[in-house]
Every structure is written in structure tokens, then in C-alpha cells.
Amino acid sequence: MRRFLVLAGVVALAPALAWGAGFSLYEHGARAVALGGAFAATADNPTAVYYNPAGLAFLEGTSLSAGVYGISFDSKVYGDSPYPGRGYKAEMDSRIFYPPHLYATGKLGERAGWGLGVYAPFGLGTTWPDNWAGRYVSRRIDLQVYNINPNFAYRLGNNLAVAVGADLFLVDLDMWRAVGVINPYTQVMTDVASVNLAASNEQAWGWNAALLWKLGGGFSLGVSYRSRVELDAEGKARFTQIRTGQQDFDSIVAGMLPFNSTPRVTSEITFPAESRVGLAWRDEKVGVEFNWVRIGWSSFDTFPMVFPDYPQFSQVRPENYDDSSSYRLGFEMKANDKLAFQLGALYDETPVPVEMVSPLLPDASRRGVSVGASYQLADSLRLDVGFLHLMFLDRSTKGRSWDQFNGTYKSRAELLGFSLSYTF
Amino acid sequence: MRIARTTPWVALALLLAVGSGPTVAQVQSGYYVALGDSLTAGYASGGLAQSYQAHSYPAILARQLGVPSTLFQQPLVSDPGIPAVQELKSLAVSGGTIVPTIAPKSGSGQPINATYSGMYGNLGIPGAKTGDLLTKTGDITKLQRGIIDPNTIMYDIVLRFPVFPGTTTPAPAVAQAVALPGTFYTVWIGNNDVLGAALTGVAVDDVTLTRKEVFQAQYTALLGVLKQGAPSAKMMVANIPDVASIPFVTTVKPYIFGSQGQKVYLLGENGPLTDADYLTLSASSLIAQGFGVPGTGKPPLPEGAITATGLQAGVILRAAEVAAIRVRTAELNAIIAAVAAQVGAKVFDANAFFAGVVRNGYSVGGIKLTPEFLTGGLFSYDGVHPQTLGYAIVANEMINTINREFGTKVPAVDLRPYLLGARAATTVQAAGAVFSLEAYRSLLQIFAPNADTSYFNQPRPAARPAPARRVERQPLPVPAPRP
Numbered sequence: 001m002r003r004f005l006v007l008a009g010v011v012a013l014a015p016a017l018a019w020g021a022g023f024s025l026y027e028h029g030a031r032a033v034a035l036g037g038a039f040a041a042t043a044d045n046p047t048a049v050y051y052n053p054a055g056l057a058f059l060e061g062t063s064l065s066a067g068v069y070g071i072s073f074d075s076k077v078y079g080d081s082p083y084p085g086r087g088y089k090a091e092m093d094s095r096i097f098y099p100p101h102l103y104a105t106g107k108l109g110e111r112a113g114w115g116l117g118v119y120a121p122f123g124l125g126t127t128w129p130d131n132w133a134g135r136y137v138s139r140r141i142d143l144q145v146y147n148i149n150p151n152f153a154y155r156l157g158n159n160l161a162v163a164v165g166a167d168l169f170l171v172d173l174d175m176w177r178a179v180g181v182i183n184p185y186t187q188v189m190t191d192v193a194s195v196n197l198a199a200s201n202e203q204a205w206g207w208n209a210a211l212l213w214k215l216g217g218g219f220s221l222g223v224s225y226r227s228r229v230e231l232d233a234e235g236k237a238r239f240t241q242i243r244t245g246q247q248d249f250d251s252i253v254a255g256m257l258p259f260n261s262t263p264r265v266t267s268e269i270t271f272p273a274e275s276r277v278g279l280a281w282r283d284e285k286v287g288v289e290f291n292w293v294r295i296g297w298s299s300f301d302t303f304p305m306v307f308p309d310y311p312q313f314s315q316v317r318p319e320n321y322d323d324s325s326s327y328r329l330g331f332e333m334k335a336n337d338k339l340a341f342q343l344g345a346l347y348d349e350t351p352v353p354v355e356m357v358s359p360l361l362p363d364a365s366r367r368g369v370s371v372g373a374s375y376q377l378a379d380s381l382r383l384d385v386g387f388l389h390l391m392f393l394d395r396s397t398k399g400r401s402w403d404q405f406n407g408t409y410k411s412r413a414e415l416l417g418f419s420l421s422y423t424f
Numbered sequence: 425m426r427i428a429r430t431t432p433w434v435a436l437a438l439l440l441a442v443g444s445g446p447t448v449a450q451v452q453s454g455y456y457v458a459l460g461d462s463l464t465a466g467y468a469s470g471g472l473a474q475s476y477q478a479h480s481y482p483a484i485l486a487r488q489l490g491v492p493s494t495l496f497q498q499p500l501v502s503d504p505g506i507p508a509v510q511e512l513k514s515l516a517v518s519g520g521t522i523v524p525t526i527a528p529k530s531g532s533g534q535p536i537n538a539t540y541s542g543m544y545g546n547l548g549i550p551g552a553k554t555g556d557l558l559t560k561t562g563d564i565t566k567l568q569r570g571i572i573d574p575n576t577i578m579y580d581i582v583l584r585f586p587v588f589p590g591t592t593t594p595a596p597a598v599a600q601a602v603a604l605p606g607t608f609y610t611v612w613i614g615n616n617d618v619l620g621a622a623l624t625g626v627a628v629d630d631v632t633l634t635r636k637e638v639f640q641a642q643y644t645a646l647l648g649v650l651k652q653g654a655p656s657a658k659m660m661v662a663n664i665p666d667v668a669s670i671p672f673v674t675t676v677k678p679y680i681f682g683s684q685g686q687k688v689y690l691l692g693e694n695g696p697l698t699d700a701d702y703l704t705l706s707a708s709s710l711i712a713q714g715f716g717v718p719g720t721g722k723p724p725l726p727e728g729a730i731t732a733t734g735l736q737a738g739v740i741l742r743a744a745e746v747a748a749i750r751v752r753t754a755e756l757n758a759i760i761a762a763v764a765a766q767v768g769a770k771v772f773d774a775n776a777f778f779a780g781v782v783r784n785g786y787s788v789g790g791i792k793l794t795p796e797f798l799t800g801g802l803f804s805y806d807g808v809h810p811q812t813l814g815y816a817i818v819a820n821e822m823i824n825t826i827n828r829e830f831g832t833k834v835p836a837v838d839l840r841p842y843l844l845g846a847r848a849a850t851t852v853q854a855a856g857a858v859f860s861l862e863a864y865r866s867l868l869q870i871f872a873p874n875a876d877t878s879y880f881n882q883p884r885p886a887a888r889p890a891p892a893r894r895v896e897r898q899p900l901p902v903p904a905p906r907p
Contacts, residue, residue, distance in 0.1 A: 085838025
């Protein structure tokens with residue numbers, strides 16, 4: 001009989017399960033990184049599988065190449081009013097990521113070559129302190145994308161090669177955040193649960209094509225295209241209750257969130273297409289290359305989180321990314337037959353509109369400088385080492401954050417990696 | 425200004441850089457006076473209490489504007505307030521639905537800033553209609569003599585003295601506002617010219633709705649006095665939000681669920697309710713006793729009416745009554761806009777802001793706040809007034825308007841302490857009815873003092889306090905206001 005005051009509001013504690021973002025990684029070969037990533041018109045080692053697979057048609061012999069990059073990424077946010085407020089500061093937990101790369105290449109007769117690469121074209125990892133003010137947006141997100149990328153390259157004459165390839169993306173996504181509701185007893189926001197969304201080994205296909213043209217006079221032109229990859233992901237949500245101490249309220253919360261099951265969650269993520277054009281000049285001693293990379297981020301327009309069995313939790317996060325460009329310049333000098341040095345510089349535009357700059361992905365345009373060296377350890381064994389320092393421009397949400405979590409992010413990243421190549 | 429301490433060319437450069445320097449100086453760091461009603465007073469959860477008043481929008485504005493506390497004081501009332509503010513006592517779960525129990529805290533507060541020798545910067549008087557700011561006066565000595573008169577107590581607390589000390593000049597709110605000419609005024613009045621209709625479920629001209637002709641005259645007079653008394657002051661007025669969208673009106677549904685989960689529409693005195701009708705929060709305690717529920721044999725829910733004895737409060741807002749309230753609100757808001765334009769005041773469109781919140785919620789830090797009762801985060805336990813977080817958000821919206829209209833760069837107030845602030849939790853104990861009768865009565869005493877609630881006495885008679893009574897109370901020091 002006492003059914004009079006239905007607290008629709010407690011149903012409204014349906015948490016906003018908001019996450020999002022993509023994050024390109026370009027570092028899939030030590031020498032190319034040392035060249036600022038400008039390698040599409042050179043592509044003369046096994047990392048050509050990523051930077052320009054048409055280069056495979058010019059490689060000799062059979063090669064194996066493996067390497068890893070250590071990425072240290074730091075980000076701080078300085079709050080703006082009204083939330084989290086001036087004077088508020090939070091620092092992302094320092095983490096180091098180790099995206100590996102692995103390549104195998106070989107010949108198919110005189111004119112053709114093949115290559116197989118495994119590398120991580122996208123990845124993201126942000127972890128913020130447990131009780132920080134942005135915990136309702138994100139506490140932690142880990143996105144790992146591996147691309148298994150076989151390619152076939154064919155030489156048309158002595159100076160022109162083309163390539164096509166397939167891209168199989170294997171995606172792991174893991175996200176944590178706090179679920180807050182207004183506690184009716186205290187009238188302030190209270191954490192009642194944490195929620196984890198996880199999907200692993202989700203798969204999607206794409207394709208790629210490339211061209212490498214040795215123009216003569218030391219000049220070469222490289223063009224590489226990678227299609228967008230549309231992923232339909234399905235994962236599980238796990239809710240863990242945090243008790244407030246108010247037993248009646250806690251039992252209501254317990255009835256509102258599925259603490260005893262792991263509901264299905266589905267999403268669609270579009271990884272963007274990428275076009276890369278490179279122009280290089282080199283002689284026996286020195287080489288210089290410039291690359292322009294255009295990434296079709298505008299295809300990442302929404303990030304849905306759909307709970308088929310709990311539609312009240314479903315949400316679509318608008319992303320509205322913009323297409324972005326990246327400019328890369330590299331310089332290489334051979335000291336002798338065994339040793340070469342590289343220098344590079346780059347500028348990446350952020351694709352993230354100011355509204356969507358968030359603790360999930362505090363993205364910003366960045367400048368980078370790189371340095372590296374290559375050394376022929378033995379006739380068939382070569383070591384490349386590259387270091388890249390990325391300076392993110394300060395990124396302010398200008399009071400327009402979609403999450404209404406405003407502030408200025410200051411980020412930096414250091415990348416140090418190596419590749420070891422064996423040719424036989 | 426500190427120009428004297430700087431070289432002239434620095435001062436000149438500063439003036440050029442600021443551009444609208446005089447305006448900025450008037451709005452910021454000047455003498456700020458807020459005129460209004462309960463929303464201005466920082467009234468919340470059915471009471472005027474220090475813990476809420478400290479976060480009234482005028483208090484927040486004064487802090488953000490940089491007005492020194494020596495120039496901006498409020499008529500603070502110690503916790504738990506006058507009337508004692510409500511709290512949530514329990515959240516029972518019954519038949520799959522949640523039944524909150526809300527009742528006033530025990531005890532009573534008393535004025536703690538009555539001896540302030542200046543003029544209050546916050547002249548928000550809970551319950552005041554527009555005309556009341558022009559005429560009504562208060563007398564703090566009544567409280568000192570132990571006289572609690574619900575019809576005047578808010579005026580007694582806020583206005584303190586019926587005539588300016590040492591004179592025979594009456595001291596209503598508007599006169600106190602210009603006694604020391606302010607440099608910046610905010611005026612948010614008119615809410616009670618329509619609110620009574622929502623609280624009593626009766627929309628009748630001259631009783632619960634102010635006629636637009638009357639409002640036009642009063643509002644024009646009010647802004648006119650301010651303009652005349654402080655000709656060079658800057659002024660911002662706020663208009664009237666939709667009182668039919670507050671949780672007090674929107675929370676209780678016109679139906680209950682039957683044993684098969686089907687909707688069973690409740691009965692009012694004029695027949696069954698429909699989806700277009702609203703029940704006020706005050707209906708909850710009656711429905712709890714079976715009133716209006718088909719098959720219980722209990723009387724239908726009161727519609728409210730004007731009878732020979734006067735206004736009888738009801739709990740039903742029929743669709744036509746809501747429409748009448750909204751039409752009147754729109755008419756009064758048009759008057760506010762027109763009169764504001766005449767005197768050069770800027771308008772904070774509270775109606776549009778609140779409508780946006782009703783439509784889309786209000787996002788903070790990844791959380792969406794809503795006008796939902798108890799869990800939305802914006803409204804206090806009376807379902808009518810904002811809680812501190814709601815007031816802070818209103819203040820920020822006003823700051824946006826101020827910055828846009830006056831070219832200032834007043835910083836928004838940080839919402840993190842309001843959203844996440846750790847206030848002590850109330851002890852949980854089950855008791856009583858839902859939105860208690862006491863809570864409703866105390867609301868009506870301030871906001872619809874003429875309403876008769878005897879209908880509510882049928883189930884439990886003789887609960888109504890006398891309109892004026894003497895209570896044991898520590899004598900207050902005599903204030904010595906210096907206008």
C-alpha cells in the first residue's frame with residue numbers, strides 16, 4: 001500500500017558509463033623512430049611492413065626483426081573552475097608501456113617480396129589516483145591493439161614497387177571508474193560502486209596498400225594507405241559495491257546495480273584510416289626524408305557503451321574527432337660502413353576536440369625530437385636504437401569539457417627502444 | 425582604487441587595459457545588496473539555517489566578487505534553523521518501491537547576527553512577494569520578547585527594525601537596500617507571486633497568483649526606488665523559474681501500482697487523476713494512510729479550494745492549474761524583462777536555465793545532476809528550494825551573466841567542495857510519515873500563510889501549532905543598526 005513515493009531518482013543512479021578515445025602509436029621500428037618517423041620513402045629494412053610495405057619488394061634475402069619500445073608517459077592536470085576547481089592538481093600514475101614489434105620478410109622470386117608484421121598501431125593507458133576528483137570520468141583505461149599484418153609487394157621494373165596487405169586487429173580494452181550517486185542522507189556525491197568494463201581478444205579486419213618509387217637522382221617517393229578498422233566489441237561489466245554505511249541506502253543501491261552478475265557490454269570503435277606520403281633524398285653518405293601523415297580521425301565520432309540487458313546503463317559518448325595531420329622530418333648520416341646516426345623532428349596535431357579532452361585521453365598536439373644510431377654487429381646482424389622525446393603542448397579544456405571536468409593538462413613522454421634485425 | 429600609489433601612466437594603462445574599469449569596480453569590490461525571497465535568503469530544506477545560508481547565492485556572489493565581509497553580512501540563524509530544517513530520517517523499501525521519511529530536525533535556531541551594526545547585504549526574505557519588499561517591515565525585538573509569529577518572523581529576522589532607528593521612517597526591504605546606496609544590486613523576486621499556487625494546489629488570482637497588473641505596478645515601483653536611491657549602481661534581476669517543474673510537484677505520481685503491477689489512478693475530490701495531473705509532495709503522507717486510493721474507503725485527495733473560510737490547501741495540481749501557473753509565470757517574466765530594460769538592469773534568465781536543467785540535467789565532473797528529489801543533487805529536502813550544491817550552481821550561472829553583461833571576469837565558484845564535500849551523515853532511524861505534515865505546515869506558514877490545512881487534521885487532529893506563541897528563549901541582545 002505504501003507505494004506512493006517511488007524514488008525514480010535512485011533509478012537515475014544509473015551510472016554514466018562514459019569512456020572513450022583512441023590513441024595512435026607510431027613507434028614500430030627503432031631507426032624509423034630515430035628519423036622522427038619519416039621513413040615511408042626509405043623503407044629499406046623489415047620495419048617497411050609498417051612504414052611502407054612496398055619497400056619489401058626491394059629487400060634482399062630473408063630477415064627477422066624484433067624490438068620493443070619503452071614508453072614513459074606522464075600527465076598532470078591543473079583544475080579549472082567550476083570543477084574540479086582552481087588549485088586542484090592531479091598527477092597520472094607513472095607507467096611504462098612496452099609495445100613490441102616483430103617482423104619477418106622474404107623474397108618471392110626476383111620481383112616480389114612478402115612481409116609479416118606484428119605491432120601495436122593503437123594503444124592507451126591512463127591511470128589516475130583512486131580518490132581523485134575525476135574518478136567518475138575515469139580511474140584507469142588500458143587499450144591494447146595488436147595488428148597482425150601480412151603484406152605482398154611487387155616490383156614493376158627497377159624503380160617502382162607496389163604492395164597490398166591485410167590487417168587483423170586484436171583488441172583488449174579494460175576500463176575502470178567510480179560510480180557516484182548523490183547520497184540522499186548527505187546530499188553530496190558518494191561512491192557506491194566501482195565498475196570495470198573489459199573486452200579481450202576482440203577482432204576486426206582492415207587492409208592496406210602502398211607504393212614506393214625511386215625517382216632517380218637519389219630521390220624517392222613513398223605512399224602508404226591503411227584503411228579504417230571497424231571493431232564490434234563485446235565485453236563484460238563488473239560492478240563492485242562500495243558501502244556507505246547507511247544500510248537502507250546500501251540495500252537500495254544493491255538492488256539497483258547488477259553486483260551479482262557480469263552484464264554484457266557491446267561497443268563499436270572505429271580505428272581511423274591513415275595516409276602517408278614521404279619524399280626522401282639520399283646519397284652514399286647522408287639521407288633526408290620528410291613525411292606527411294593524414295589520419296582520418298573524423299571516423300571516430302561516437303563511442304557507444306551498450307548494455308543489452310540493462311538499457312538504463314547504456315550511453316553513447318560523442319567523440320567528434322577531427323582529421324589530423326602529422327609532419328615528420330628525419331636526417332641520417334653514415335659514419336662508416338658499420339655505423340649510422342639519425343636525427344629527427346616531428347609535429348603531431350591532436351585530433352581531439354577541446355570538448356572531448358578528458359582524463360581518459362588528455363591529448364594534445366605535440367612536438368618531438370629524436371636521436372638514434374644503427375650499428376652492424378655482424379654481417380647479418382644489425383642493431384638500431386632510437387630515442388624520442390615528446391613535448392605535449394599544454395591543453396586546456398577552456399571550460400567546455402563534455403564531462404564538465406575542466407582544466408589544463410600538461411603531458412610529456414619519453415620513448416626509448418631498439419630493433420634487432422637478422423638477415424640470412 | 426590604488427591609483428595614487430602608482431605612477432600616472434601605469435594607472436592610465438590599467439584603465440585602458442580594463443576598458444570598462446568603472447563598471448568592473450562597481451560590480452566587484454563595491455557594496456553589494458541582494459533583494460529577494462527565500463531563494464535569495466539561502467532558505468533550504470524548509471528552514472533558514474546558517475549551514476545553508478553560508479552558501480546562499482548572494483553569499484557566494486559576494487565572495488566571488490571580492491566584496492569584503494565587513495560590507496556584506498547576512499541575517500544568519502543558527503542551526504538547525506527557523507523553522508528547523510528537514511532531514512532524511514530513513515529510506516524504507518516497501519513492495520519494491522522506496523519510501524523516504526523526511527521530517528524537521530528537533531530543536532530550533534536563533535538569529536546570531538542580529539546585532540550587526542550595518543545593513544545586511546542579503547535582504548532575501550523567505551515568503552516575500554514582490555509587493556512585500558515595498559511595504560512589509562520586521563521587528564527583531566519580537567523574537568527577543570519570545571514572540572514567534574509565523575506571519576512576520578522572516579521579516580523580523582531579516583529586516584530587524586520597523587523604522588530606521590531614531591526616525592519614524594518605515595524600513596521595508598527596499599528602503600534598507602538603498603539606505604546605504606549599493607554599487608551593485610541583484611533582485612530575484614516574483615517567485616512567491618506564483619509559488620503559492622503550486623504549494624497549495626490552488627491557482628486563483630489574488631489568492632495564490634498575483635495579477636499581472638498588480639505585479640507590473642509593484643515591480644516597476646521596486647526597481648524604480650532602487651534606481652532612484654542608487655542611480656549609478658549596476659543591477660541584475662532574475663526572473664521566475666517554472667514552479668511546476670520542482671520536485672515538490674513532480675515527484676509523487678498520480679497513480680500507484682496495483683497487485684498486478686497495473687497503474688491505479690488515485691482519486692481526487694473532483695474525480696480520478698490522469699497522467700496530466702500532478703500531486704504535490706504533501707500528498708505522500710495522505711496516500712500513505714489510504715487517502716485517494718480506490719477501495720480503501722478513505723476520502724479522496726483534497727483538490728484545494730477557496731471556501732467561505734478562505735484558502736483550503738490541497739495536494740492536487742490539475743493540468744489546467746499547471747497551465748495557469750505557467751501562463752502567469754510567462755506574463756510576469758515579460759514584465760520583469762520590460763521593466764529591467766527601462767531601468768537598465770541586466771536579466772539573469774533563471775527560467776531558461778532551470779528549464780535547461782529539467783531537460784538535460786547539469787553535468788559536473790562526469791556526473792549528471794538532475795531536479796530529481798533526494799538523489800538529483802540540486803534540490804533540498806523541501807523539494808522547493810535548492811540545496812547548497814544547487815545554490816552554488818545558480819551562483820555560477822549568475823556569474824556567467826554578470827561577466828557577459830558587465831564585462832567583468834568574476835571567477836566561478838569551485839563546485840568540488842559542494843559536490844564531494846564530506847558533511848556529517850544523519851543518524852538513520854525509521855519514524856513517521858513521508859514528507860511529514862509538520863514539514864508541509866512549516867512550508868505553508870512561510871510561503872502560503874493564509875492557507876488552511878485543517879483537512880490534514882482529519883487523520884491526526886490537533887497537531888497544528890498556534891499561529892503565534894510564546895516560547896522560552898534566551899533573550900537576544902538589542903541590535904543597533906546604523907543605516
